[in-house]
């Protein structure tokens with residue numbers, strides 16, 4: 606044949622031009638992939654054109670084959686170049702969109718704190734749990750029976766005057782101490798008992814710097830065979846040491862209706878003896894009331910005020926600061 610470009614050669618060169626401009630115009634990687642498949646894929650336009658090569662005279666085939674190779678190469682180069690360009694544009698866009706301005710002010714989030722009273726309760730419970738005690742709780746509304754009578758404090762008992770009581774119209778009362786949990790727990794369970802009970806208590810006190818009508822106590826009760834006052838002393842000593850550090854403590858004889866003998870515990874704090882808790886051996890009458898045989902079982906109990914501990918440990922001079930939710934005060938803890 607002549608030097609005239611064959612029909613197929615023209616078609617190949619057109620395919621190249623058309624493909625190159627389509628590739629250069631592709632604006633996404635997805636579009637680019639479509640074009641690759643459309644031009645160079647197994648069923649793409651180039652394959653289709655070359656499929657008709659079989660009809661060419663044998664002498665033209667090498668020339669057309671060479672042209673086809675340059676077309677393929679040109680298209681592949683175009684695809685590669687455009688892919689690099691699109692990828693880098695994509696990264697640039699992403700960088701721009703995700704740029705962090707390190708000079709911008711941060712997002713401020715306030716941090717919560719544990720209230721000093723909860724802090725004391727948590728710490729005390731941790732210590733007793735470490736000593737093998739279980740945490741218990743009781744109701745803040747109680748009957749006279751659980752708050753007084755079962756605790757060896759009958760109606761005419763003078764000790765009732767020590768705890769001025771809020772009586773409710775239905776004859777119940779607001780518990781004046783967590784000792785009521787002792788009875789509830791012993792009624793429901795059998796020795797051996799090791800239980801610690803935190804909770805709110807209520808008294809008709811005039812409110813001042815050291816008195817509040819609502820405050821918190823933690824009660825302690827252990828009942829088992831063979832418990833003695835020595836066990837009580839050891840337990841109280843370990844607890845106070847963990848709580849306050851290694852300070853001198855003393856047991857002072859005292860009176861509570863539900864313990865015999867009874868004691869108050871003082872702690873030497875900043876050179877002064879400070880009363881921190883009441884305690885004693887569970888009175889046999891109390892054990893009998895809940896159906897325990899006092900010939901078999903003995904027990905010890907103790908109770909202390911959480912506010913008192915907080916005030917000593919954090920040097921707080923007015924109990925009301927613990928209740929009026931002043932953030933300037935609470936943020937110190």
Ligand code: DAH
Pocket residue numbers: 781782783784824825861863864882883884885905906907908909
């Ligand atoms: N319930 C007493 C109070 O509120 C404190 C107390 C004293 C509790 C002696 C006890 C105890 O368990 O044995 O003043």
